[in-house]
Amino acid sequence: MTRTEIRNFLITIVLFALAALIPLSDSGFWLSMGITIATYMVLSTSWALFSGPTHYISLATGAFYGIGMFTVGVGIELLPYWVLVVVAAVIGAVVAALVGLATLRLSGVYFVIFTLGLAELIRQIVTWVQTTMGSSSGLYVLTNITEPIIFWELLILGIIVYFIGWWINRSRLGFALRIIGNDEVVAVHSGINTAAAKIILFVVSGTVATIVGALLAPRLSYIESSIAFSPMLSFIVVITALLGGAQRLWGPIVGVIPFMLVWDFLTATFPNQTTLMLGICFLLVVYAIPNGFAGLIEKYSHRLRGRT
Amino acid sequence: MAARSALSVKNATKNFGGLIAVNQMSFDIEEHEVLGLIGPNGSGKTTMMNLISGALRISSGHIQLFGHVISGQSASQISRLGVARTFQLVRMLNSMTVLENVEAGGVFGHRKLWGGSLQMQAVEMLEKVGMGDAVYSPISALTYIDQKRVELARALMSDPRLLLLDEWLAGLNPSELQIGIDLVNSLREEGRTIIVVEHVMDAIRSLCDRCVVMNSGYKIAEGTPAEVLADEEVIRAYLGDDHA
Ligand SMILES: Nc1ncnc2c1ncn2[C@@H]1O[C@H](COP(=O)(O)OP(=O)(O)OP(=O)(O)O)[C@@H](O)[C@H]1O
Numbered sequence: 001m002t003r004t005e006i007r008n009f010l011i012t013i014v015l016f017a018l019a020a021l022i023p024l025s026d027s028g029f030w031l032s033m034g035i036t037i038a039t040y041m042v043l044s045t046s047w048a049l050f051s052g053p054t055h056y057i058s059l060a061t062g063a064f065y066g067i068g069m070f071t072v073g074v075g076i077e078l079l080p081y082w083v084l085v086v087v088a089a090v091i092g093a094v095v096a097a098l099v100g101l102a103t104l105r106l107s108g109v110y111f112v113i114f115t116l117g118l119a120e121l122i123r124q125i126v127t128w129v130q131t132t133m134g135s136s137s138g139l140y141v142l143t144n145i146t147e148p149i150i151f152w153e154l155l156i157l158g159i160i161v162y163f164i165g166w167w168i169n170r171s172r173l174g175f176a177l178r179i180i181g182n183d184e185v186v187a188v189h190s191g192i193n194t195a196a197a198k199i200i201l202f203v204v205s206g207t208v209a210t211i212v213g214a215l216l217a218p219r220l221s222y223i224e225s226s227i228a229f230s231p232m233l234s235f236i237v238v239i240t241a242l243l244g245g246a247q248r249l250w251g252p253i254v255g256v257i258p259f260m261l262v263w264d265f266l267t268a269t270f271p272n273q274t275t276l277m278l279g280i281c282f283l284l285v286v287y288a289i290p291n292g293f294a295g296l297i298e299k300y301s302h303r304l305r306g307r308t
Numbered sequence: 309m310a311a312r313s314a315l316s317v318k319n320a321t322k323n324f325g326g327l328i329a330v331n332q333m334s335f336d337i338e339e340h341e342v343l344g345l346i347g348p349n350g351s352g353k354t355t356m357m358n359l360i361s362g363a364l365r366i367s368s369g370h371i372q373l374f375g376h377v378i379s380g381q382s383a384s385q386i387s388r389l390g391v392a393r394t395f396q397l398v399r400m401l402n403s404m405t406v407l408e409n410v411e412a413g414g415v416f417g418h419r420k421l422w423g424g425s426l427q428m429q430a431v432e433m434l435e436k437v438g439m440g441d442a443v444y445s446p447i448s449a450l451t452y453i454d455q456k457r458v459e460l461a462r463a464l465m466s467d468p469r470l471l472l473l474d475e476w477l478a479g480l481n482p483s484e485l486q487i488g489i490d491l492v493n494s495l496r497e498e499g500r501t502i503i504v505v506e507h508v509m510d511a512i513r514s515l516c517d518r519c520v521v522m523n524s525g526y527k528i529a530e531g532t533p534a535e536v537l538a539d540e541e542v543i544r545a546y547l548g549d550d551h552a
Pocket residue numbers: 324327329347348349350351352353354355356396
């Protein structure tokens with residue numbers, strides 16, 4: 001490890017340790033906000049692992065998240081909860097691999113549309129299965145898992161995602177993805193199996209999103225497909241990742257924290273205009289800060305360094 | 309026995325809808341040979357190179373590399389078998405440094421280097437193409453000829469068994485051209501097997517052992533540079549094209 005890597009590693013550990021203290025503060029608001037932020041930290045960071053280097057915009061996060069929730073909802077009467085989390089991860093990985101195989105040869109626009117449709121497709125299948133089997137539209141997930149536990153689980157998953165991201169960045173796979181993101185023609189002529197590289201990353205990010213869904217299922221206690229497969233979630237993930245900067249591993253979290261605080265205020269103040277708000281946020285991010293906060297921070301720190 | 313055939317092209321054909329860009333092309337290159345692929349604009353040279361490197365899929369016919377059929381394989385597979393190339397319009401990895409641009413050629417292809425040995429090789433290649441000073445420069449700081457050198461260094465990183473240079477000397481001023489010709493000549497002296505597509509006749513005369521001439525997708529002549537450049541059909545193809 002280089003000196004900067006050790007420094008970043010220590011900073012990360014300290015920040016996570018501080019965050020882990022939040023549930024001890026006894027504040028319902030900050031715990032609830034903490035869970036939301038931790039959720040999107042994990043989702044956006046793993047989204048950026050795939051979309052940052054490849055520039056493919058995936059709107060499939062909600063689909064995988066929903067798969068995770070429903071796996072827990074369906075299986076909770078049959079299997080121990082932690083087994084279900086593993087089962088959900090496997091299902092998420094398989095679906096991601098299949099979707100990747102089917103779509104990653106498509107050009108960017110088709111990929112975006114396909115991934116957006118995916119969440120709706122899976123939701124319709126789930127609803128159809130439920131109605132034909134005559135069960136009710138929702139599922140109860142009653143466990144003794146409390147909110148602090150969910151929060152800590154998300155933090156641990158976050159650490160794992162950062163570790164995976166750090167490892168990928170310094171591996172041949174990460175180098176291959178950067179080449180692909182720059183010029184796919186050069187990539188294939190350098191011997192890179194571009195389809196395999198993209199699918200591996202898509203599977204990593206899809207699996208993580210599925211696990212997040214599975215971890216959050218106990219928090220809802222009653223799971224409905226319209227909540228589990230929300231397209232809103234996919235859009236917020238994209239916005240926060242772009243706001244923070246998808247090119248850096250630490251970019252998304254820099255976007256998630258301010259966005260979720262503002263978002264919480266906006267949705268409380270204008271509860272009926274959330275979709276409109278989301279659209280405005282999206283436009284602001286894309287036009288005003290195309291490289292995200294990470295891009296801004298790096299630009300100014302370069303300038304500062306340049307002066308000395 | 310003659311030298312080993314490095315590349316053998318048999319009846320290679322490529323059509324784009326109704327247009328037949330490469331029509332029943334057949335030729336061979338021996339190991340250590342430098343072959344010039346020449347012809348007027350739009351005659352199908354780049355398309356022929358694309359068929360060899362796997363950038364385009366062949367419509368019919370086949371291509372063998374050291375006896376191994378490569379037509380039908382993907383560009384990445386072909387690159388792993390030892391074919392490396394530069395592009396007519398230079399292709400840089402713009403968000404990466406010069407060093408990384410070169411390293412890209414040596415990790416996944418015919419040679420699989422990593423870590424210290426990768427970096428050492430890349431620096432060595434950059435020095436070889438005269439870019440030893442620019443190792444950590446961003447691509448945006450480079451002139452056109454320097455970008456071409458970086459692209460050549462990237463292709464050489466894989467220690468290719470066959471190197472394809474598509475108008476690598478185009479767009480250079482006279483003094484740069486001489487540097488470029490000397491560089492390709494040094495590769496030839498190393499014993500590399502190379503196909504060069506060029507319009508610069510001086511370069512063809514001084515570099516190529518043999519030439520294949522294309523016109524409208526067909527092979528119209530083959531032989532030493534002196535022979536083909538004196539060939540009536542070749543002269544007509546070039547002049548005819550000038551008047552078109
Ligand atoms: N991808 C493509 N789709 C359709 N037509 C193509 C394609 N690539 C090349 N062509 C056509 O095939 C013919 C041969 O083109 P090619 O680029 O191989 O010529 P060239 O000999 O390399 O010419 P130049 O000297 O100008 O580079 C041209 O008529 C060109 O328009």
